Amino acid sequence: MTSDATVRVRDGSPGNRDRNEHGQFADRIPPEEALAVFEAREDRARPVTAGDVADALDCSRRTAHNKLGELTDRGVVRTRKVGARSRVWWIPIEGDDAEAPDPSRSHAVTDAAHDAELPGTGEILERRRRALLAAYDYLSEHPEAKKADFLRDVFPEHRAEFESAEGWWNAIQPALRELPGVDPPKERGHIWHYLGGD
Incomplete structure:
Protein backbone atom coordinates (compact mmCIF):
# COMPACT_ATOMS: atom_id res chain seq x y z
CA MET A 1 0.00 0.00 0.00
CA THR A 2 1.32 3.50 -0.77
CA SER A 3 1.51 6.21 1.86
CA ASP A 4 -1.43 8.08 0.38
CA ALA A 5 -3.71 5.06 0.35
CA THR A 6 -6.97 5.37 2.20
CA VAL A 7 -8.31 2.60 4.37
CA ARG A 8 -12.09 2.43 4.56
CA VAL A 9 -13.29 2.20 8.15
CA ARG A 10 -16.79 3.56 7.66
CA ASP A 11 -19.55 1.31 8.87
CA GLY A 12 -22.40 3.58 7.85
CA SER A 13 -22.89 5.12 11.29
CA PRO A 14 -22.62 8.89 11.64
CA GLY A 15 -19.26 10.26 12.65
CA ASN A 16 -17.05 7.54 11.14
CA ARG A 17 -14.52 8.95 8.69
CA ASP A 18 -12.03 7.51 6.24
CA ARG A 19 -8.50 7.11 7.62
CA ASN A 20 -5.20 6.59 5.82
CA GLU A 21 -2.90 3.65 6.57
CA HIS A 22 -1.33 5.63 9.45
CA GLY A 23 -4.68 6.03 11.20
CA GLN A 24 -4.92 9.74 10.34
CA PHE A 25 -8.14 11.14 8.94
CA ALA A 26 -7.90 11.22 5.17
CA ILE A 91 -27.03 30.03 16.19
CA PRO A 92 -28.49 33.51 16.69
CA ILE A 93 -32.27 33.69 16.61
CA GLU A 94 -33.56 35.35 13.45
CA GLY A 95 -34.36 38.96 14.15
CA ASP A 96 -31.62 39.03 16.81
CA ASP A 97 -29.82 42.00 15.29
CA ALA A 98 -26.12 41.97 16.13
CA GLU A 99 -25.87 45.37 14.49
CA ALA A 100 -28.27 47.06 16.91
CA PRO A 101 -26.50 49.83 18.80
CA ASP A 102 -25.97 49.38 22.50
CA PRO A 103 -28.37 51.83 24.16
CA SER A 104 -25.89 52.37 27.01
CA ARG A 105 -23.22 53.53 24.54
CA SER A 106 -23.25 57.18 23.52
CA HIS A 107 -23.33 58.47 19.96
CA ALA A 108 -19.91 60.04 20.58
CA VAL A 109 -18.40 56.59 21.16
CA THR A 110 -20.15 55.06 18.16
CA ASP A 111 -19.08 57.97 15.97
CA ALA A 112 -15.48 57.79 17.21
CA ALA A 113 -15.39 54.04 16.50
CA HIS A 114 -16.77 54.67 13.02
CA ASP A 115 -14.04 57.27 12.39
CA ALA A 116 -11.24 55.13 13.88
CA GLU A 117 -8.42 54.09 11.61
CA LEU A 118 -8.72 50.33 11.26
CA PRO A 119 -7.41 48.14 8.45
CA GLY A 120 -9.81 46.68 5.91
CA THR A 121 -12.80 47.66 3.83
CA GLY A 122 -16.43 46.63 3.49
CA GLU A 123 -17.68 43.87 5.79
CA ILE A 124 -14.22 43.22 7.23
CA LEU A 125 -13.95 46.86 8.32
CA GLU A 126 -17.43 46.67 9.85
CA ARG A 127 -16.43 43.55 11.84
CA ARG A 128 -13.34 45.37 13.06
CA ARG A 129 -15.42 48.34 14.17
CA ARG A 130 -17.68 45.94 16.07
CA ALA A 131 -14.56 44.38 17.65
CA LEU A 132 -13.38 47.84 18.69
CA LEU A 133 -16.77 48.59 20.24
CA ALA A 134 -16.72 45.20 21.99
CA ALA A 135 -13.33 46.09 23.50
CA TYR A 136 -14.76 49.46 24.59
CA ASP A 137 -17.83 47.80 26.12
CA TYR A 138 -15.58 45.33 27.93
CA LEU A 139 -13.52 48.16 29.41
CA SER A 140 -16.66 50.04 30.45
CA GLU A 141 -17.86 46.89 32.26
CA HIS A 142 -14.39 46.18 33.72
CA PRO A 143 -12.96 49.66 34.43
CA GLU A 144 -9.46 48.28 34.91
CA ALA A 145 -8.18 45.78 32.36
CA LYS A 146 -4.88 44.54 30.98
CA LYS A 147 -4.07 43.53 27.43
CA ALA A 148 -4.36 39.87 28.47
CA ASP A 149 -7.95 40.48 29.63
CA PHE A 150 -8.96 41.83 26.21
CA LEU A 151 -7.25 38.94 24.44
CA ARG A 152 -8.88 36.36 26.69
CA ASP A 153 -12.38 37.82 26.95
CA VAL A 154 -12.98 39.91 23.83
CA PHE A 155 -10.82 38.54 21.02
CA PRO A 156 -12.35 35.00 20.81
CA GLU A 157 -15.85 36.36 20.14
CA HIS A 158 -14.72 39.28 17.97
CA ARG A 159 -11.83 37.98 15.86
CA ALA A 160 -12.78 40.30 13.00
CA GLU A 161 -10.84 38.28 10.42
CA PHE A 162 -7.53 38.61 12.28
CA GLU A 163 -5.48 35.41 12.27
CA SER A 164 -3.80 36.03 15.61
CA ALA A 165 -4.62 37.69 18.89
CA GLU A 166 -1.49 39.86 18.55
CA GLY A 167 -2.55 41.07 15.11
CA TRP A 168 -5.99 41.87 16.51
CA TRP A 169 -4.52 43.79 19.45
CA ASN A 170 -2.08 45.71 17.24
CA ALA A 171 -5.04 47.02 15.22
CA ILE A 172 -7.59 47.49 18.02
CA GLN A 173 -5.54 49.10 20.79
CA PRO A 174 -4.49 52.27 18.91
CA ALA A 175 -8.14 52.90 18.01
CA LEU A 176 -9.33 52.07 21.55
CA ARG A 177 -6.95 54.73 22.91
CA GLU A 178 -8.90 57.36 20.98
CA LEU A 179 -12.39 56.52 22.25
CA PRO A 180 -14.09 58.79 24.81
CA GLY A 181 -13.64 57.81 28.45
CA VAL A 182 -10.66 55.54 27.80
CA ASP A 183 -7.47 56.17 29.75
CA PRO A 184 -4.76 54.04 28.12
CA PRO A 185 -1.69 52.94 30.05
CA LYS A 186 1.32 55.22 29.88
CA GLU A 187 3.60 52.22 29.36
CA ARG A 188 3.12 48.88 27.60
CA GLY A 189 1.79 46.07 29.73
CA HIS A 190 0.06 48.27 32.25
CA ILE A 191 -3.59 48.74 33.08
CA TRP A 192 -6.21 50.35 30.85
CA HIS A 193 -8.82 52.43 32.72
CA TYR A 194 -12.34 53.44 31.88
CA LEU A 195 -13.07 56.92 33.21
CA GLY A 196 -16.76 56.88 32.36
CA GLY A 197 -18.70 59.67 30.77
CA ASP A 198 -18.59 60.36 27.06
Whole structure:
Protein backbone atom coordinates (compact mmCIF):
# COMPACT_ATOMS: atom_id res chain seq x y z
CA MET A 1 0.00 0.00 0.00
CA THR A 2 1.32 3.50 -0.77
CA SER A 3 1.51 6.21 1.86
CA ASP A 4 -1.43 8.08 0.38
CA ALA A 5 -3.71 5.06 0.35
CA THR A 6 -6.97 5.37 2.20
CA VAL A 7 -8.31 2.60 4.37
CA ARG A 8 -12.09 2.43 4.56
CA VAL A 9 -13.29 2.20 8.15
CA ARG A 10 -16.79 3.56 7.66
CA ASP A 11 -19.55 1.31 8.87
CA GLY A 12 -22.40 3.58 7.85
CA SER A 13 -22.89 5.12 11.29
CA PRO A 14 -22.62 8.89 11.64
CA GLY A 15 -19.26 10.26 12.65
CA ASN A 16 -17.05 7.54 11.14
CA ARG A 17 -14.52 8.95 8.69
CA ASP A 18 -12.03 7.51 6.24
CA ARG A 19 -8.50 7.11 7.62
CA ASN A 20 -5.20 6.59 5.82
CA GLU A 21 -2.90 3.65 6.57
CA HIS A 22 -1.33 5.63 9.45
CA GLY A 23 -4.68 6.03 11.20
CA GLN A 24 -4.92 9.74 10.34
CA PHE A 25 -8.14 11.14 8.94
CA ALA A 26 -7.90 11.22 5.17
CA ASP A 27 -10.59 13.82 4.60
CA ARG A 28 -11.03 17.43 5.64
CA ILE A 29 -14.10 18.53 7.56
CA PRO A 30 -15.80 21.61 6.14
CA PRO A 31 -17.19 24.03 8.75
CA GLU A 32 -20.69 23.34 7.39
CA GLU A 33 -20.52 19.85 8.91
CA ALA A 34 -20.12 21.47 12.33
CA LEU A 35 -23.17 23.58 11.53
CA ALA A 36 -25.15 20.38 10.93
CA VAL A 37 -24.57 19.48 14.60
CA PHE A 38 -26.58 22.56 15.60
CA GLU A 39 -29.42 21.59 13.32
CA ALA A 40 -29.55 18.00 14.56
CA ARG A 41 -30.32 19.04 18.16
CA GLU A 42 -33.77 18.28 19.51
CA ASP A 43 -33.63 21.30 21.82
CA ARG A 44 -32.79 24.21 19.50
CA ALA A 45 -32.25 26.53 22.50
CA ARG A 46 -29.43 24.38 23.91
CA PRO A 47 -25.97 25.73 23.02
CA VAL A 48 -23.35 23.42 21.55
CA THR A 49 -19.91 22.65 22.97
CA ALA A 50 -16.74 21.72 21.11
CA GLY A 51 -17.13 18.27 22.67
CA ASP A 52 -20.57 17.92 21.06
CA VAL A 53 -19.09 18.73 17.66
CA ALA A 54 -16.04 16.51 18.20
CA ASP A 55 -18.26 13.56 19.12
CA ALA A 56 -20.66 14.08 16.21
CA LEU A 57 -17.91 14.53 13.61
CA ASP A 58 -15.45 12.01 15.04
CA CYS A 59 -12.67 14.59 15.26
CA SER A 60 -10.45 16.14 17.90
CA ARG A 61 -11.68 18.93 20.17
CA ARG A 62 -9.07 21.23 18.56
CA THR A 63 -10.53 20.54 15.11
CA ALA A 64 -14.03 21.16 16.48
CA HIS A 65 -12.83 24.47 18.01
CA ASN A 66 -11.30 25.47 14.67
CA LYS A 67 -14.51 24.72 12.75
CA LEU A 68 -16.62 26.57 15.30
CA GLY A 69 -14.16 29.48 15.15
CA GLU A 70 -14.57 29.65 11.36
CA LEU A 71 -18.36 29.71 11.75
CA THR A 72 -18.04 32.44 14.41
CA ASP A 73 -15.79 34.53 12.15
CA ARG A 74 -18.38 34.30 9.38
CA GLY A 75 -21.10 35.44 11.78
CA VAL A 76 -23.05 32.18 11.38
CA VAL A 77 -22.81 31.30 15.08
CA ARG A 78 -22.01 33.21 18.24
CA THR A 79 -19.94 32.12 21.18
CA ARG A 80 -19.53 32.89 24.85
CA LYS A 81 -17.04 31.89 27.48
CA VAL A 82 -18.54 29.94 30.38
CA GLY A 83 -16.54 29.10 33.45
CA ALA A 84 -12.79 29.39 33.53
CA ARG A 85 -11.92 27.51 30.35
CA SER A 86 -15.11 26.49 28.58
CA ARG A 87 -17.01 28.00 25.69
CA VAL A 88 -20.44 27.42 24.12
CA TRP A 89 -21.76 28.28 20.66
CA TRP A 90 -25.26 28.93 19.35
CA ILE A 91 -27.03 30.03 16.19
CA PRO A 92 -28.49 33.51 16.69
CA ILE A 93 -32.27 33.69 16.61
CA GLU A 94 -33.56 35.35 13.45
CA GLY A 95 -34.36 38.96 14.15
CA ASP A 96 -31.62 39.03 16.81
CA ASP A 97 -29.82 42.00 15.29
CA ALA A 98 -26.12 41.97 16.13
CA GLU A 99 -25.87 45.37 14.49
CA ALA A 100 -28.27 47.06 16.91
CA PRO A 101 -26.50 49.83 18.80
CA ASP A 102 -25.97 49.38 22.50
CA PRO A 103 -28.37 51.83 24.16
CA SER A 104 -25.89 52.37 27.01
CA ARG A 105 -23.22 53.53 24.54
CA SER A 106 -23.25 57.18 23.52
CA HIS A 107 -23.33 58.47 19.96
CA ALA A 108 -19.91 60.04 20.58
CA VAL A 109 -18.40 56.59 21.16
CA THR A 110 -20.15 55.06 18.16
CA ASP A 111 -19.08 57.97 15.97
CA ALA A 112 -15.48 57.79 17.21
CA ALA A 113 -15.39 54.04 16.50
CA HIS A 114 -16.77 54.67 13.02
CA ASP A 115 -14.04 57.27 12.39
CA ALA A 116 -11.24 55.13 13.88
CA GLU A 117 -8.42 54.09 11.61
CA LEU A 118 -8.72 50.33 11.26
CA PRO A 119 -7.41 48.14 8.45
CA GLY A 120 -9.81 46.68 5.91
CA THR A 121 -12.80 47.66 3.83
CA GLY A 122 -16.43 46.63 3.49
CA GLU A 123 -17.68 43.87 5.79
CA ILE A 124 -14.22 43.22 7.23
CA LEU A 125 -13.95 46.86 8.32
CA GLU A 126 -17.43 46.67 9.85
CA ARG A 127 -16.43 43.55 11.84
CA ARG A 128 -13.34 45.37 13.06
CA ARG A 129 -15.42 48.34 14.17
CA ARG A 130 -17.68 45.94 16.07
CA ALA A 131 -14.56 44.38 17.65
CA LEU A 132 -13.38 47.84 18.69
CA LEU A 133 -16.77 48.59 20.24
CA ALA A 134 -16.72 45.20 21.99
CA ALA A 135 -13.33 46.09 23.50
CA TYR A 136 -14.76 49.46 24.59
CA ASP A 137 -17.83 47.80 26.12
CA TYR A 138 -15.58 45.33 27.93
CA LEU A 139 -13.52 48.16 29.41
CA SER A 140 -16.66 50.04 30.45
CA GLU A 141 -17.86 46.89 32.26
CA HIS A 142 -14.39 46.18 33.72
CA PRO A 143 -12.96 49.66 34.43
CA GLU A 144 -9.46 48.28 34.91
CA ALA A 145 -8.18 45.78 32.36
CA LYS A 146 -4.88 44.54 30.98
CA LYS A 147 -4.07 43.53 27.43
CA ALA A 148 -4.36 39.87 28.47
CA ASP A 149 -7.95 40.48 29.63
CA PHE A 150 -8.96 41.83 26.21
CA LEU A 151 -7.25 38.94 24.44
CA ARG A 152 -8.88 36.36 26.69
CA ASP A 153 -12.38 37.82 26.95
CA VAL A 154 -12.98 39.91 23.83
CA PHE A 155 -10.82 38.54 21.02
CA PRO A 156 -12.35 35.00 20.81
CA GLU A 157 -15.85 36.36 20.14
CA HIS A 158 -14.72 39.28 17.97
CA ARG A 159 -11.83 37.98 15.86
CA ALA A 160 -12.78 40.30 13.00
CA GLU A 161 -10.84 38.28 10.42
CA PHE A 162 -7.53 38.61 12.28
CA GLU A 163 -5.48 35.41 12.27
CA SER A 164 -3.80 36.03 15.61
CA ALA A 165 -4.62 37.69 18.89
CA GLU A 166 -1.49 39.86 18.55
CA GLY A 167 -2.55 41.07 15.11
CA TRP A 168 -5.99 41.87 16.51
CA TRP A 169 -4.52 43.79 19.45
CA ASN A 170 -2.08 45.71 17.24
CA ALA A 171 -5.04 47.02 15.22
CA ILE A 172 -7.59 47.49 18.02
CA GLN A 173 -5.54 49.10 20.79
CA PRO A 174 -4.49 52.27 18.91
CA ALA A 175 -8.14 52.90 18.01
CA LEU A 176 -9.33 52.07 21.55
CA ARG A 177 -6.95 54.73 22.91
CA GLU A 178 -8.90 57.36 20.98
CA LEU A 179 -12.39 56.52 22.25
CA PRO A 180 -14.09 58.79 24.81
CA GLY A 181 -13.64 57.81 28.45
CA VAL A 182 -10.66 55.54 27.80
CA ASP A 183 -7.47 56.17 29.75
CA PRO A 184 -4.76 54.04 28.12
CA PRO A 185 -1.69 52.94 30.05
CA LYS A 186 1.32 55.22 29.88
CA GLU A 187 3.60 52.22 29.36
CA ARG A 188 3.12 48.88 27.60
CA GLY A 189 1.79 46.07 29.73
CA HIS A 190 0.06 48.27 32.25
CA ILE A 191 -3.59 48.74 33.08
CA TRP A 192 -6.21 50.35 30.85
CA HIS A 193 -8.82 52.43 32.72
CA TYR A 194 -12.34 53.44 31.88
CA LEU A 195 -13.07 56.92 33.21
CA GLY A 196 -16.76 56.88 32.36
CA GLY A 197 -18.70 59.67 30.77
CA ASP A 198 -18.59 60.36 27.06
